[in-house]
Amino acid sequence: MRLPPLPADQWDEQVQRALSGLLPRDRQNPEGAGNALATLVRHPDLTKAYLSLGVHLLFRSTLPARVRELAILRVAHRRGCAYEWAHHVEMAGESGVSAADIAAARGGIPTDEFDRVIFDATDELDTTSNLSDSSWAALGAHLDERQCMDLVFTVGGYGMLAMAFNTFGVEVEQTER
Template identity: 90%
Template sequence: MRLPPLPADQWDDQVQHALSGLLPRDRRNPAGAGNALATLVRHPDLTKAYSSLGVHLLFRSTLPARARELAILRVAHRRGCAYEWAHHVEMAGESGVTAADIAAAQGGTPTEEFDRVIFAATDELETTSNLSDSTWVALGAHLDERQCMDLVFTVGNYAMLAMAFNTFGVEVEQTER
């Protein structure tokens, strides 16, 4: 771990302010925030600046939740991001993603055409930072313009987060059983 979560005794007003748009007051602490946010708040200004985009993509996006989670899982798999993968497998299940869908995100073949389009778009964006005309048209058969835009930003955002989490060494929280 290159950057551990910010210790509780360093959670000052600036950190609290940085998390104000992301978390309720009772979760603005190292345990409640989780390792990712508790690490990101080492740079409160960056965390605050990033939070608007992150909140939009995760909670206000026009992209259907299931499609969003499939794209995120594909990015997490391709980037080898254990933190992103662990958290979004859980969220994906809450969005109707099945175990077979999750296996497909790891390189299997999706059964649904729309899922194949989401994975193709994610793979193209990850590989070339662009979409082919045929993939753009295929997305347009399922998504409107804003949803396509939200997909592109979702893939880019979670690729960036995977890069940060992997570089900083953000560890998946240990859960008590």
Template identity: 95%
Template structure:
């Protein structure tokens, strides 16, 4: 771990303001915010700026939740981000993603043709920072213009987040369930 979560005695109003767009006041503490946010708040201004985009991608995106989660899982797998993977597998299940679909995000065969398009788009964006004309057209057969834009930003935003989590050494929380 290169950057540990910010210790509780250093959580101040600036840290709480940085988290206010995502977490209710009672969760704005190291125990309830989780390791990722507790690490990011070491830089409150950056956290607040990034969370503005993050809130859109996670809660206000025009993408169907299932599509969003498949793209995020593919990014997490490609980037080797254990933290992102662990948290989004759970969210994917809640969004109707099956165990077979999750396995496909790790390189297995997709069970659905549109899933294949999502994985191809994610792979292209991650590899070349661009989409081929054929992939753009395939996306357009299933998604409208805003959804396509949200997909590009989802892949880019979660790719950046995976880079940060991996670099900082953010550890997956081990909780009893």
């Protein structure tokens, strides 16, 4: 672990201002924050800036929750991000994603053609930072313009977050192992 979670006695007013209005109160403290947020708050201004995007991607996105979670799981798998994977496997299950579909995000064969479109688009974005016309059209057959935009930002945002978590050495909380 390169950057440990910020100790509770160092959660000051700057940290509280960074989190205020973006997260529920139960997450705005060292006990409820989890290792990822408690690590990110070492840089309060950056945390506030990223959380504005992250809150949109997770809670206000136009994507159906199932699509969002499949894309995030695919990113977590491709980036080898144990923290992202552990947290989003749970969220995916809560969003109605089956165990077989979660396994498909790790490289298995999806049972649904639209899932294949999501995985292929996620892979292409992660590899090339772009989508071919055919991939864009395949997405457009299932998603509207705003949903396509949210998918691109979800893949990019969670790719960036995986990079940060992996680099900082953010560990999955013991209770979730």
